[in-house]
Amino acid sequence: GENVEQHPSTLSVQEGDSAVIKCTYSDSASNYFPWYKQELGKGSQLIIDIRSNVGEKKDQRIAVTLNKTAKHFSLHITETQPEDSAVYFCAASIGDTGRRALTFGSGTRLQVQP
């Protein structure tokens, strides 16, 4: 089955700096890669996703890049703010995730220092 590895496990940055979180996956058939933000007491929130037919996607301060050949994808957060502090999870799935489970990485705890 699919295996997703995520690094680093913890990341501390100064407010305004950029943060990068990296994930690798094992199954070349995976074609959908979402990123979730998890905060205490709240549901995991999808912040951005990318499908295998594109190499990069951006939404304001958040971007995701995908390298299908190397089987890795990364989350980039620019101009970090204290409210970006949370645990971030990458995930991978094959096909339509409306009917397929997600395989998650182990998470990255991001701390943005004001």
Added chain:
Amino acid sequence: GAGVSQSPRYKVAKRGQDVALRCDPISGHVSLFWYQQALGQGPEFLTYFQNEAQLDKSGLPSDRFFAERPEGSVSTLKIQRTQQEDSAVYLCASSPPPGLAGARQEAKNIQYFGAGTRLSVL
């Protein structure tokens, strides 16, 4: 409500007790997933429903775990004879139907998560 609702938020059980965790998906979502998240780890898949049909239960760790969704809406995850290793956060997610009129191609693939139930087995 607008989101996935799970109850209770917290559950403490003595070892050997049975527990039942409830998930109310977003209205109209036919797909429903249960995940187990151990402390410091990512969520791990337990089981999947499409409407009332349980199409995949390959992630259930033992026959003490049982899930149902009898009317294709609310789902219950039941754990019998709880053990300490069952302590975790149990997450429920739902996803819109694939043929929903007006749904963006991308939106239909998103899984929307509830806040989870934190189970502690003493």
